[in-house]
Amino acid sequence: MKRALITGITGQDGSYLAELLLGKGYEVHGIIRRSSSFNTERIDHLYRDPHERGVRLFLHHGDLNDASSLQSILAEVQPDEIYNLGAQSHVRVSFDIPEYTGEVTALGAVRLLEAMRKMRVAARFYQASSSELYGKVAEIPQRETTPFHPRSPYAAAKAYAFYVAQNYREAYGMHVSNGILFNHESERRGETFVTRKITRAVGRIKQGLQRELWLGNLDARRDWGHAEDYVEAMWRMLQQDQADDYVIGMGETHAVREFLELAFRHADLDWQEYVRIDPKYFRPAEVDVLLADPTKAREKLGWTPKVTFPELVRRMVDSDLELAAREKRARG
Ligand code: NDP
Ligand code: GDR
Secondary structure, three states: OOEEEEEOOOOHHHHHHHHHHHHOOOEEEEEEOOOOOOOOHHHHHHOOOOOOOOOOEEEEEOOOOOHHHHHHHHHHHOOOEEEEOOOOOOHHHHHHOHHHHHHHHHHHHHHHHHHHHHOOOOOEEEEEEEHHHOOOOOOOOEOOOOOOOOOOHHHHHHHHHHHHHHHHHHHHOOOEEEEEEOOEEOOOOOOOOHHHHHHHHHHHHHOOOOOOEEEOOOOOEEOOEEHHHHHHHHHHHHOOOOOOEEEEOOOOOEEHHHHHHHHHHHOOOOHHHOEEEOHHHOOOOOOOEOOEOOHHHHHHHOOOOOOOHHHHHHHHHHHHHHHHHHHHHHHO
């Protein structure tokens, strides 16, 4: 039985990846942070008491900012594959907490790689790199050879992690791959990212629980896919004989405004009646347009996404319509 270790298992991608790997027969270990309120909602449906027979999901307390916890967990788990998904992943927030973002998102990656090297853990390693690396884009579409131009403390931290991952591959011959993933969303997306903020508002407006939706830049363009498809690409990267770096995206770009229109229309609402602009949601430096060229992933990994952009929007709105209906019932 293969054994995988996931940092960021409580996040959107971590939860889908854990599902995928459990479905493939892996034993899955996840690192979780201690917090005063539960932060395991996205994986609660996968978790069983470890005293039961046949359990294959195990959770360990640790932190990317705490090298000794990483070393202990690696020594105990001895994984075959490591997926480093843990990060302070919010671009706007990274302008407010740039130093902390660097600690987790940049130095967290080197802490984990260095722990692996020191402990002689010969696992394959996936680093969650991001299309934010392209930032002020040098070419459209963006491919593996497009130069980076980070536009936020988050993107700068991810650039460090990208290069350090490449360096451990070249310097120590470790099997380390970067997935340069474009935006991917889902019913489990964090509620402050723009897509989920919109679909959550659609559900709540429809139920009369909310009257306005405050947003920032509606002209930014993103290449949006579904997270379930993207975690499949992560896994495929670690099944290759050679470690490498891959762009993962749909090859389609849409403005925030288009997402808004589709989402509100799906619930028979007109977005213009509800959306207001608040400058606080604009970023000090913006990434205007992202568009992936995923040719290499298609050809080398045989990866093709299944969920289209309109399906993604529909799924998220349907799920949030149900959530808001439950919220209303609970209020009585
Ligand atoms: P989320 O924000 O949903 O999840 C982030 C995860 O990181 C959570 O499990 C969080 O734990 C964990 N985490 C945060 N800080 C620490 C820390 N100090 N130590 C250990 N774990 C920590 O992100 P996504 O699932 O959307 O993204 C997964 C990864 O992929 C991230 O690295 C992100 O930057 C990157 N990425 C995401 C893209 C996307 O469109 N979703 C695109 C490209 C890259 P907790 O629940 O306790 O907060
Ligand atoms: P992004 O995602 O910054 O691309 O990072 P986000 O959904 O936060 O923003 C996308 C675009 O929408 C614009 N926008 C708003 N964004 C937010 N969050 N809230 C608003 O109210 C709002 N109004 C307009 C933004 O300006 C931006 O242009 C995500 C994260 O998952 C990263 O971790 C990941 O690396 C990248 O995607 C690829």
